[in-house]
Every structure is written in structure tokens, then in C-alpha cells.
Amino acid sequence: MRTVYVNGEFIAEQDAKVSIFDRAFLFADGVYEVTSVLNGKLVDFDNHIKRLKRSMKELNFGPKINEEEFLAFHRKLVELNEIKEGIVYLQVSRGVAERDFAFPDSKTALTITAFTQKKDLIDNPSVHNGISIITIDDLRWKRCDIKTIQLLYPSMAKTEAMKQGADDAWMVQNGYVMEGSSNNAWIIKGQNIYTREADNLILKGITREAVINVAKHLNYKVTAKQFTVTEAENADEAFITSATTFVTGVVKINGSKISSGKPGIFTKALREAYIKQALKQLK
Ligand code: PMP
Secondary structure, eight states: OOEEEETTEEEEGGGOOOOTTBHHHHHOOEEEEEEEEETTEESSHHHHHHHHHHHHHHTTOSSOOOHHHHHHHHHHHHHHTTOSSEEEEEEEEOOBOSSOSSOOOTTSOOEEEEEEEEOOOSSOHHHHHOEEEEEEEOOOOSOTTSOBSOOHHHHHHHHHHHHTTOSEEEEEETTEEEEESSSEEEEEETTEEEEOOOSTTSOOOHHHHHHHHHHHHTTOEEEEOOOBHHHHHTOSEEEEEETTTEEEEEEEETTEESGGGSOOHHHHHHHHHHHHHHHHTOO
């Protein structure tokens, strides 16, 4: 049985409770972060907290959060649940208030919850085999840069992908790939690596940033530029990045085979280099 975190307390998961009036429950009025754990330590924690603060600011959450306190309860959850490899899910909601569309008083206390999941991040079947992708219309709102818990459309997209026998979906606007249901999308053509620029229409992935840096160290050429579905289908390599998948090869897009159906060599090199630098900066 897991121990989870609710507003300052560590509680057995079956005893953890949040009010039905919580705005996360009624309006998806909450933001979240997923931090991966390797060797029992947190990967890129500072950047996840920085992005969480930004999400809260963009949505005018009242109370501020204390970074040290957040680090402490993340570490405690990892320890209590004996997580060597996996994730910590963190959610901050605007809190509990009588149901009303307008935001409540800015002094309303936040609801802060977190839990862990054990996962094989470094070694799992999709690392070796790659994943297959379908593309789907992007029907989300225009503030995808804010990491909100309003994830119904990405859930629909991933479910549709699985129904079609694929692993995930890349969401598309006007023929251009935006991002995956829960990851950033990348392609490689010749010597060029492309991932879309991070504006209000996609999430600026923490892993995306780290991989851009890693690629620069390897002297690879990365261009933050959008690409079309056709370009993706004809790419030499393709991959996704996220806190839980790191760098994972895409071997099929809408039925078109990419890099002979196996994760490509640049993809593998980027994954290795990413993990190597992540292991050096654990918290
Ligand atoms: N885009 C979306 C829509 C996501 O949900 C995620 C996962 N949080 C990402 C990109 C990747 O972000 P990160 O590398 O910070 O996990």
C-alpha cells in the first residue's frame, strides 16, 4: 500500500481524502508536475518546480509555494514508498470553495497532493522496440503552455491511438505536428533535428529543454521549428521526449515505417546522453 501526501500529511492511500468542492474536482482548476526518480533520487526537480510556479502564476493562484518544503515532501514520499525508479506526481489545485465559475478569494488555501508510482524508466520494451504513433486533430485550448490537469482531450487522443493499434497520438493543427498526448514530438532528417518551438500551443517540456542542451554538446544541429505530418512520415528518425519516457524512438507514424522500424542511431545516442547527464544531477 502506498503512502501519499495530502496538504502536509503523509497518509495511507486508502485514507487520503479531498473535498468534493475542490476546484480541481469541479473545474479541473489545478496544475501538476511529474518528476522522474532514478536511483531513488529526483531528476530535474528545480525545473519542474519552476514550471509549476509559472503555471500557477499564469492562472492567478493566490498563495505562493515553498520550494524547500516541496523538495522535502517529494524526497520523503520517495523514501517512504521505496521508489528506486519511477515517478512522483504532484498536483496543486486552487483549493476548496463554493461552486462558482469565478475564481474564489486569492487567500483560498491550495490543495497540495502527491503520490508515487514505480516504473521501469531506463529499461522497458518501448525503449528497444520503439513506439507507433497516429496523428489526430488537436482540439485543445490555446494555453497548452500551462500544465493544467484538464487532460480530457489528450486522454481521448491516446485512447483513439490504442484503439487503432498504435501506442500514442501526435496532435496536429493545420497539417503541423504540435506535440504528443503527453510528450514533445521530434523528427530527424539528414543532419537536422526538429522539434516545434514552444509557444502557447504546446507544453515546454523539461526533457525537451534538457535534450536540446544534450544535443548541442554532441554537436548535433537542433532547430526549434514546426514540421508537417508528411515530413514526419518521411523522416529518417523520430522520437518523443518526456519526464517518463526520456527519449523514446518512434518507429511508425500513420502506418509509415520510420528508420526501418527500429529506434534510430541518433535517437539512441540522445537517449544515452540524456540519461547520463540526468544521473549526474539527481536531487
Ligand atoms: N507535452 C505534453 C502535452 C505533456 O503532457 C508532457 C508531459 N508532461 C510533455 C509535453 C513533456 O514534458 P516533460 O518533458 O516536462 O515531461
